[in-house]
Amino acid sequence: MARVLIAGAGVGGLASAHRLRRQLADSDEIVVFDQSPMHTFWPSLLWLMTGTRHADQVQRPLTALKERKITVVHGPITAIEPTDKAVVSGDVRWAGDALIIALGADLDPSLVPGLTDEPGNFYTVAGAQAVWEQLQTVDQGRVVVLISRVPFKCPAAPYEAAMLIDGVLRKRHRRDRVSVEVWAAEPAPMGVAGPAVSQAVVNALTERGIAYQPQHVVSEVDASARVLTFQEATAVSYDLLAYVPPHRVPTVVAEAGLAPADGWVAVDPHTLETRFRDVFAIGDVTGIPLALGKPLPKAGVFAHRQGEVVADLIARRITGRETGPTFDGVGECFIEMGRGIAGFARGNFYAEPTPAVHAYKPGRHWHAGKVAFERHWWAQWW
Ligand SMILES: Cc1cc2nc3c(=O)[nH]c(=O)nc-3n(C[C@H](O)[C@H](O)[C@H](O)COP(=O)(O)OP(=O)(O)OC[C@H]3O[C@@H](n4cnc5c(N)ncnc54)[C@H](O)[C@@H]3O)c2cc1C
Known part of the structure; x- marks a missing residue:
């Protein structure tokens, strides 16, 4: 029986947990830790801010993950021990076969x-x-x-x-x-x-x-x-x-020696593995330098894709296979422009010497696309 620990049930943590659940045997344990009892769909906050959503429409309880055979531990992670692939939450120290750090950025x-x-x-x-x-x-x-x-x-x-x-x-x-x-x-x-x-x-x-x-x-x-x-x-x-x-790396991550207090977690840009074997970091907590000298933007689209790549990689290692697709730096985003219109940009942020990103003509259909994505986000997991 294998056990995978996921620190953080935000965008990246959830994507990893669900992908792993589909690939691992029921006897393998997936444990997700979060200080919040709720998952928040952050893009909807812009609509909360402008009165087209209520607070109960942008959040859902994490307890729902239990129905999908994912263990949820509620409470702050107070220590991470990367050499042992372990975390401490409350009075309990959990050690796993793999650890995914998906704690985002602290505000x-x-x-x-x-x-x-x-x-x-x-x-x-x-x-x-x-x-x-x-x-x-x-x-x-x-x-x-x-x-x-x-x-x-x-x-x-x-x-x-x-x-x-x-x-x-x-x-x-x-x-x-x-x-x-x-x-x-x-x-x-x-x-x-x-x-x-x-x-x-x-x-x-x-x-x-x-x-x-x-x-x-x-x-x-x-x-x-x-x-x-x-x-x-x-x-x-x-x-x-x-x-x-201002955003900064979570203190518990810096204290674990995974990042400097004024920086972010360094990872392999394709596998998202840290310098510790079987310890991965995904999403906003990472700092991935690009060829143009700036870091990969912090965005849910990347956290999501990285979460899935890492889940696949861990599942392959658990089942004795090593090779498979890795994170390619491709991402996209809707850009809300008000009065029912949005733009859309998509591209390869790992392209060299500079990211190759294309902005599409704004229109009502992109706004509809963002609304549809929000609906899909809740429907697939809740
Ligand atoms: C207003 C707004 C609009 C956005 N719109 C978009 C968009 O349109 N497209 C897009 O791609 N991205 C968007 N984003 C960005 C996107 O939400 C983030 O990039 C994404 O959530 C990052 O995912 P993550 O898993 O790295 O971190 P998060 O989703 O932030 O998850 C981190 C989790 O870790 C938990 N945590 C932190 N510290 C601890 C601890 N010590 N112990 C236990 N739990 C802990 C937190 O409670 C949280 O649940 C938006 C963000 C905001 C704020």
């Missing part, structure tokens, strides 16, 4: 002084709800979408947020009195996807009258005065702040 607003005083962290369920509450009453002034630090997960999300907010304000007939701006700690949107994709996003913002201020790193937030101060010596007032907080 840490406290890294920017004053940011925790603002509720609009739309990368959380509560923060997305807080933005929606404010969006319904803001009648004039300035909405700022802030990208506080790089890297951050889903490179498109803050730009989608700005365009969706623009759509809500137009529907409320308030857009002429409320400006929408994106202030970003990066030089261009979705830069890894290449200049054509970046320019397409900038054009979409411009067409909607959304001001874009790249290369601004916020240094302080004064929530009572509603002022952002940037390292570039600029100060900006706001009436509503929707922000992406």
